Amino acid sequence: MSIEIKNVAKRFGGFVALDDVSVSIPSGQLTALLGPSGGGKSTLLRIIAGLERADSGRVEIEGLDATDLPPQKRNVGFVFQHYAAFKHLSVHRNVAFGLEIRKRPKAEIRSRVEELLALVHLEQFADRLPSQLSGGQRQRMALARALAVQPTVLLLDEPFGALDAKVRKELREWLRRLHDEVHVTTVFVTHDQEEALEVADEIVVINEGRVEQIGSPDDLYDQPANDFVMRFLGPVTQLGDRLVRPHDLQIHTGAPDPADVTGRITRITRIGFEIRAEITTSDQIVTVTLTRNEFLSLNVEAGSTVQVRVAPQIHAGSATGNRSEILRAT
Amino acid sequence: MLWFSLLVLIPLTAVIVTASGNGWVEFWRAVTNEQTAAAIQLTVGTAFLVTLVNIVMGTMIAWVLVRDERFFGKRALEVLIDIPFALPTIVAGLVLLSLYGPDSPLGVNIANTRVAVFLAFLFVTLPFVVRTVQPVLTELDREAEEAAASLGASRFTIFRRIILPSLTPAIAAGAALSFARGVSEYGSLVLLSGNLPMRTEVTSVRILSSIENDNLESAAAVAAVLLAISFVVIVAVDVIQRRVVRRG
């Protein structure tokens, strides 16, 4: 295990940011800390980096007890949401900073920086100031700067949070490919479940200072430990007292089965190839998503009466068992 | 615009015109008159020294005000910084005299010495560097410092290589203003320095005595020198600020 976090707690005044958190982060993988804003994930990342000090608990990095080490001695790379560029230094000097601190020979610094700038595709911008770069370029520079010192672990705090949607998507794919090349243990914080599902090898879901679940993206999506995780990772709807994903529901117009629920289509919304149907049953409104072809083959329209059921072999949470979770999440 | 012209432009032009009225030679003679030259030398030299002190102390004060956690008396320090700006200069002279003058409870008497000139300049220029550095320090990107720390930079290195370069323009602007203020100081010296010719007489006092002797031409000549200094300072500050804006 590369990073071992044991019983870490942190408060800011009366606010509990982390409440007895223990996590093991495996070597060489890309791990996401996922959760809503204010849930404690950034605090955890900053504690790993030594930028924040835990009130209690221990942090080990590669078997070394780092709890009392200052950030300077931890050999971690940290990438901030707002880039934290050194504004008065050129891109080249930004990337070289950590190596200069370590007093490496000039020639080595030069070749290492050039190598990294090539890796992040900023070779032709080496002499520019950060203010002359776009947000995406600045973040790539920050990443090169963090990687330059060959950190034991790379930590990214909402690295794409300040970028617009299109650049965010590009950088996300690029980060995944980059990680496949350099294989440094990487932890990144995000509140965007799509980002976590797409990029991470492993996801740690954190909410209100506690770890809700740890697992691979598939585990989390298909076997959420509780309603919070289920709701946070994707769309949900309620059928009877079961919490299900709208695309795990089926509708048909045949004779009702004992497990089916009868309802009337009250609204049809089309989003590209996806059709979202709102079905009003005797006591609730259920959302079902279908592909366009599935929908056309049903031959229904608003006002039609249909049968709804959960597709076989689908996990569904019990809505009644966890009422408070639902109220909070909605 | 007309008002501004009547009040500022025309009078300042009058100074320049009067200064050059008797030709370059007369102007040069007025400025290089032994007593005048000594006054200019004292004024500029002391203002320069005071500015150096302000660069160090002003930055330190701004640092404590912005970065130190709250402590007893911090708000009071904030108010103290502004007192030299608001206090009438003649009162400032009296204020310094009460601690460092003949009746000093500290037992030092610097009245009528060059130290008095230095102290008076130090007092009236106190706010400038503090007040230009403070907002910049508040707005500084703390994450850049954290990034430097995680890259292995020590506290001292972070200050020297990350913080100081960002503060330099503000420090320079504050230093320029403080220099200009020092050079132009008059009121606080009246009671404090004794205005001894060749020893503690500053430029402004020199101009005033020319005015009182009805020698307006030589007064204007020396005044033109002061005007030139203050204009250079204003332009310098303007250039510094424009460069900062460009850096973004």
Place this chain on the structure above:
Amino acid sequence: MAESTAPRVRTGRRPSTYLLRLIVTGYLVLLVAWPVFLVGRNAFADGTTDIQAILDDPDIVHALQLTVLVAIIAVVINTVFGVGISILLVRYTFPGRRLLNALLDVPLSVSPIVVGLALVLVYGGRTGWFGPTLQNAGIQIIFATPGIVLATVFVALPLVIREVVPVLEEVGDEQEQAARSLGANAIQTFRRITLPAIKWGVIYGVVLSLARSLGEFGAVKVVSGNVLGQTRTATLVVEEKYLNFDRGGAYATAFLLALVAVACIIVVSVIRPKDQR
């Protein structure tokens, strides 16, 4: 995110923190706090007799009244023109704007004696450019109250502008355009939109100008003639009293002036944080 606004790197209580605090506090106490305190104490060295004495002296009372009158006139003039010039600088582009902007700082960095001299050269009764003409028309400026007002306005000129310009820039002109599009004319727009937005900037500027105006010494000394009971202002009284070995009277008058100055900056420091929210 809420998390990233949480307190930053542990603020170490290192020895250096305390050392820095000590140096800074010591410096400010020695340079400002202690001397200012001593003026207060000296003013009351004989109880309230010195204060009483100056308040009983008709010449000094006249000087105080003159000072307040001049300061109020100067502040009113500077506020009106200051707001006008600020709007001109921020909302309009015209040739020479940058030069005007630079010239506006001259009064802050030029010696008050030079200011006085400049005014004498133009408005002086005998030799000034406009002086003789004005004198023939029966208007005396130098060695009279108008000269004192002019000098005071000059030295305090930039204070309102320097407070209002940044506020105007920050507010932007969208609200004004919105008001115009809703049918407000220029005066209505100014009164109902612009003025409330820059209100605090104007107030700081006014307070600072007031402090500066009450305390102006050098420029006033040159243009006033310093005639007892006529054109002598409070700051001139301090000098005259001290030089005539009436230390008590000097300290008492200085104390009054210092009191107003300190009150002004306390007012500014109290209202300022509200605006920064």
